[in-house]
Amino acid sequence: MATNGTNGVQLPATQKAAQFNPKDQTVSINEIPIPSIKPHEILVKVKSASLCHSDLMLFESNEQGLTLGEGEPFTMGHEACGTILQLGSQVPTFQSGDSIGFLPIIDCCYDCPGCQIHNLNCETGSPKVQGMTVDGYFQEYVAIHWRNAAKIPSGMDLTTLAPMFCAGCTAFNSVTDTVAELEGVEPAETWVAVVGCGGLGHLGVQYLKAYECKVVGIDLSPDALEEAKAQGADFVFNPQVDGDYVAKIKAITGGRGCHAAINYTNSVPAYSSIPALLRTNGVLMVTGIPQRPLQFNAMEISMNRIRVRGSNNGITPRLVKCLEFSHKHGIKPHLTRFKLEQFQEMLDLMHSGKHKGRLGVVFD
Known part of the structure; x- marks a missing residue:
C-alpha cells in the first residue's frame, strides 16, 4: 500500500536496503518499511550513497570504541545525497525539492560546546552514527535530522556527489586545518604529503592543489597513485x-622534508613512517583511524620536532563551506557506480583495495 508524499508524490510502503547483521557480521539486501519522519526530520529520496573505508570497521575487531553488540540488522552507509520529499513540522529553511547532502550524527543536541567541535562529542545527548549502529543510507528513502543537512549548490551532480558528505568534507577539513597550522608559509612553497591516495586522498590532493600547494602522494596501490x-x-x-x-622526498623538498603530512589511511605503520618525511616543526595531521591505538615519540612532540593535530568530517557549518569551496574550484569525487543488488561486490572491492576513488550505489 502506497503512502502519500509531498506534493502528491506516491511513495511505496517498503524499500530494499543493504543491512548489516551484528550477530554474524554479514550483509544482506532486505525489504524494510519506508521511514516515517518526526517533526525535526526530513524525508529524502536518495540519489547516491557511497561506501566509506570506515564502514569496514563493522567487520573488523578494533580498539577505537566501536561497539556493535547483538542488536538487530541496520542499514549501512553514512555518505549520501538526494532530494527532499517531505519536511517535518519543525523544519525551517528547507523546501520540498531542495537538493541536499547530510552528516550522519543523530541524538545529539547540536548546541553544546562538544557539538561545536564534533557532534559525537555531545555533552548532553547520546549520539549515534547513522549507518554504524542505526539505519543509514544504503536505501532509497531516508529520514535525516534537518540540522545535519546542507543545500547543494546548483550545478553539482548528485549522481556522483555522495562521497562529499564524509570523504569530501573530511578531506576538505584536513586540508584547511593543515593550511591554518602552516600560517606564514606561502602555499606555493608548501610541500604536503598525502599518505593514502584512495577515497579520501584523491579529494585531499584536489583541495591541496586548489590552495596551490605542492603535493607528494604516497600509497601502496598503483591505482591510487595513478588517480593522485x-x-x-x-x-x-x-x-x-x-x-x-x-630520501627522494627529502631531495625534492630541498633536503628538509615536507611541511605537513595528512594520513588518510588506517595503517599504524603508515603513521609510524610519517615523522621521517617531515621537516622540523612539521605537521602530522591525523585523519584515518586504525583499529589499534597509535604511539608517537614524546621527545619529538615535546621538542616541537613534529606537531600532531587531528581533523575529521566536522559539523554542518563546515560542510556548507566545503560545498561552496568545492563548487567554486570544480572539485569532484571519482565514483565507481553500482546497483544496490551489487552491494557485496562493491564491499569485496573495497576490501581488496584495488579501486580508484570511491565506490557507491546510484538509485534511479
Whole structure:
C-alpha cells in the first residue's frame, strides 16, 4: 500500500536496503518499511550513497570504541545525497525539492560546546552514527535530522556527489586545518604529503592543489597513485617499490622534508613512517583511524620536532563551506557506480583495495 508524499508524490510502503547483521557480521539486501519522519526530520529520496573505508570497521575487531553488540540488522552507509520529499513540522529553511547532502550524527543536541567541535562529542545527548549502529543510507528513502543537512549548490551532480558528505568534507577539513597550522608559509612553497591516495586522498590532493600547494602522494596501490597523479599530485611514491622514497622526498623538498603530512589511511605503520618525511616543526595531521591505538615519540612532540593535530568530517557549518569551496574550484569525487543488488561486490572491492576513488550505489 502506497503512502502519500509531498506534493502528491506516491511513495511505496517498503524499500530494499543493504543491512548489516551484528550477530554474524554479514550483509544482506532486505525489504524494510519506508521511514516515517518526526517533526525535526526530513524525508529524502536518495540519489547516491557511497561506501566509506570506515564502514569496514563493522567487520573488523578494533580498539577505537566501536561497539556493535547483538542488536538487530541496520542499514549501512553514512555518505549520501538526494532530494527532499517531505519536511517535518519543525523544519525551517528547507523546501520540498531542495537538493541536499547530510552528516550522519543523530541524538545529539547540536548546541553544546562538544557539538561545536564534533557532534559525537555531545555533552548532553547520546549520539549515534547513522549507518554504524542505526539505519543509514544504503536505501532509497531516508529520514535525516534537518540540522545535519546542507543545500547543494546548483550545478553539482548528485549522481556522483555522495562521497562529499564524509570523504569530501573530511578531506576538505584536513586540508584547511593543515593550511591554518602552516600560517606564514606561502602555499606555493608548501610541500604536503598525502599518505593514502584512495577515497579520501584523491579529494585531499584536489583541495591541496586548489590552495596551490605542492603535493607528494604516497600509497601502496598503483591505482591510487595513478588517480593522485590524475588529480594533480606533483610526485607519487610507492614505499614497496621506491625503497628510498624518504630520501627522494627529502631531495625534492630541498633536503628538509615536507611541511605537513595528512594520513588518510588506517595503517599504524603508515603513521609510524610519517615523522621521517617531515621537516622540523612539521605537521602530522591525523585523519584515518586504525583499529589499534597509535604511539608517537614524546621527545619529538615535546621538542616541537613534529606537531600532531587531528581533523575529521566536522559539523554542518563546515560542510556548507566545503560545498561552496568545492563548487567554486570544480572539485569532484571519482565514483565507481553500482546497483544496490551489487552491494557485496562493491564491499569485496573495497576490501581488496584495488579501486580508484570511491565506490557507491546510484538509485534511479
